[in-house]
Amino acid sequence: MPLAYALVARASDGAVLAQHSFVAGNFESVAMECLQRMQHGYDDKFTVNCDGYTFNYLLHAGYVFAVAADEAYGRQVPFACAQRVCDAWMEKFASKGRSAGPYGMDKNFRRSRVRRAAGAAVGRWAVLPGRGPGVGRPAARSSGAPVLKREMEFCQSHPSEMGRVAAVQQKVDAVKGVM
Numbered sequence: 264m265p266l267a268y269a270l271v272a273r274a275s276d277g278a279v280l281a282q283h284s285f286v287a288g289n290f291e292s293v294a295m296e297c298l299q300r301m302q303h304g305y306d307d308k309f310t311v312n313c314d315g316y317t318f319n320y321l322l323h324a325g326y327v328f329a330v331a332a333d334e335a336y337g338r339q340v341p342f343a344c345a346q347r348v349c350d351a352w353m354e355k356f357a358s359k360g361r362s363a364g365p366y367g368m369d370k371n372f373r374r375s376r377v378r379r380a381a382g383a384a385v386g387r388w389a390v391l392p393g394r395g396p397g398v399g400r401p402a403a404r405s406s407g408a409p410v411l412k413r414e415m416e417f418c419q420s421h422p423s424e425m426g427r428v429a430a431v432q433q434k435v436d437a438v439k440g441v442m
Contacts, residue, residue, distance in 0.1 A: 265336040265422075266344060266415045267316065270294055271352055271360070271372065272327040278365045280326075281372035283411035294318050294329050310338055321345040324353060326360065330415070343425035344418035351410050372410045 268290035270282040277295060284290055297311040297318050307322045312334060319341040321328040328349045332341040352360070352372070360368055418425050 265333045266330060266341060266419050267333065268294070268329075268331040269344065269348060269411050269415055270327075270329050271348065271356075271368070271411075272298070272329070273360060274322060274325050274327050277327075278363075280360050280363055280366065280368040281411060282366075282369070283415065285415070290331050294331060298327060298329070308342060317341060319345055321349055323349050324357065326352065326357070328352070340418055340422050340425045344414060347414045347418065348411060351414060 267286055267288070268282070268284040270279055270291065272279045272295070277299060279291060279295065282291060293313055297313065298320065309320050311318045311320075315334050316331050317334050317336075317338060319330050319332065319338060321342065326349070328345040330341040330345045330348070356368055356372055359371070
């Protein structure tokens with residue numbers, strides 16, 4: 264799957280509030296390690312490459328929206344997906360997310376949660392061999408509202424539309440920068 268993982272975290276303390284993965288892996292630990300190392304001094308959008316995957320970050324209104332994708336998939340669709348997740352989050356869940364504990368929004372905002380990969384260590388910048396997205400194993404357990412899964416599936420099903428949306432958003436951002 265081109266889009267492998269998505270998360271919503273609180274920027275102030277790095278608490279992961281919701282996440283979804285189509286395949287098992289240590290995406291969360293890699294995503295959080297990248298965010299902790301890159302958080303200071305970066306723009307509201309940035310990308311980190313790791314083991315053939317891009318971790319695409321969107322920072323907005325005190326929240327972090329991250330989407331991990333196959334490097335060959337490019338960046339436009341993952342950023343468009345992060346923006347769709349951001350819009351859905353801000354519409355219904357932002358106020359609750361300010362005080363929610365870690366994973367406190369999982370049942371409300373994501374469909375399934377992947378069990379942590381055995382041996383996944385914080386500070387490790389690699390997707391674990393045999394545990395990464397290339398393995399293609401389905402995510403474990405399903406429950407709760409399917410918002411993250413729905414947005415990821417929509418973006419994967421409509422990549423040309425997402426590319427156009429991302430291109431328009433890029434132009435709008437450029438105009439905002441001039442103003």
